[in-house]
Amino acid sequence: MSYAAFCDAVLRADLDTQCFAIDTWQGDAHAGYYGEDVYNDLRTFHDPRYAAFSELIRSTFDQALDYFQDGSIDLLHIDGCHSYEAVCHDFNNWRAKLSTRAVVLFHDTNVRERNFGVWKLWSELKMKYPNFEFMHEHGLGVLAFGSEVPEVVLKLCNLSSPSDIAVIRNRFAFSGRSCILEAMHVQAQRDISAAELRVTRTESER
Ligand SMILES: C[S@@+](CC[C@H](N)C(=O)[O-])C[C@H]1O[C@@H](n2cnc3c(N)ncnc32)[C@H](O)[C@@H]1O
Known part of the structure; x- marks a missing residue:
């Protein structure tokens, strides 16, 4: 997805x-x-x-x-196994591949169950690099890792006013929710069409 x-x-x-x-x-x-x-x-x-x-x-x-060549990746999304050990392993293995512009996205920073440990690595990394965290659903951490990260990302990471941060988080949470509702709507329409087809077939067999 x-x-x-x-x-x-x-x-x-x-x-x-x-x-x-x-x-x-x-x-x-x-x-x-x-x-x-x-x-x-x-x-x-x-x-x-x-x-x-x-x-x-x-x-x-x-x-x-x-x-992959060292220093060649501008955007790395880490979303494999989510234990602390696994996510540390993935981040440490791939960090040499990151470019000076690199941004790293950590999926599931906000999950506190089933031995998920992304939140723990995230709490360590956010002390060292500019960052922004989306909290909705399972959470997504945006880490400005490189020394020459694009200005627009740094602007996001450097937001300090709680109300500005809340506006961005709410906006993205709302967009995410709309996508989920739209997907549910499409699935419901498919289910209705399939059910209607079954009814028509059953009636024609009588
Ligand atoms: C949460 S899903 C990732 C979903 C994906 N990010 C997406 O586009 O929506 C986690 C995936 O990580 C894969 N995975 C976990 N550990 C892995 C590893 N060491 N090497 C390759 N794939 C791995 C699993 O097969 C699984 O499909």
């Missing part, structure tokens, strides 16, 4: 960028273990829309590491 959102942003803003999604697409202790349908569905969705600039790399994060 988030990877598709990044790719969509690249398309909409007409950016000259390359994107890579790295995942075993087998699942993990937190996401749950899942079957081939997840990868196949994603491939079917991804290729016609994003294949011109994006690749799905089916491997572990560690196996993919050698295929």
Whole structure:
């Protein structure tokens, strides 16, 4: 879901960028273990829309590491297994790959259950780097890691007025909620159509 959102942003803003999604697409202790349908569905969705600039790399994060040059990644989204040990491992392994403009996004900074530990790494990193945290849903940490992070990101990270921060958080929480409601609406319409079809078939069989 988030990877598709990044790719969509690249398309909409007409950016000259390359994107890579790295995942075993087998699942993990937190996401749950899942079957081939997840990868196949994603491939079917991804290729016609994003294949011109994006690749799905089916491997572990560690196996993919050698295929990226040091200092080459401007935006890194970390969203693998969410234990403290796993997220520290992923961040420490990939930090050499980050460019001077790099921003790192940490998914699930606001989850306090099931041995999630992103919040703990986030609480350590936010003392060291400019940052902004979206709190809604599972939380998303924006870390201004590089020494030359774009001005607009620094502006977000340097907000200090509680009311300005609240406006931004509320705006994004509201947008997120609208997306969820829209998806629920589409699913409900599909369910209704399927139910109507079943009724029509049953009636025609009588
Ligand atoms: C929460 S999901 C990620 C969702 C994704 N960020 C998105 O676009 O919405 C976590 C994923 O991490 C993958 N994963 C966990 N540990 C991994 C590892 N060490 N190497 C590769 N993939 C891993 C799992 O297969 C699972 O699909």
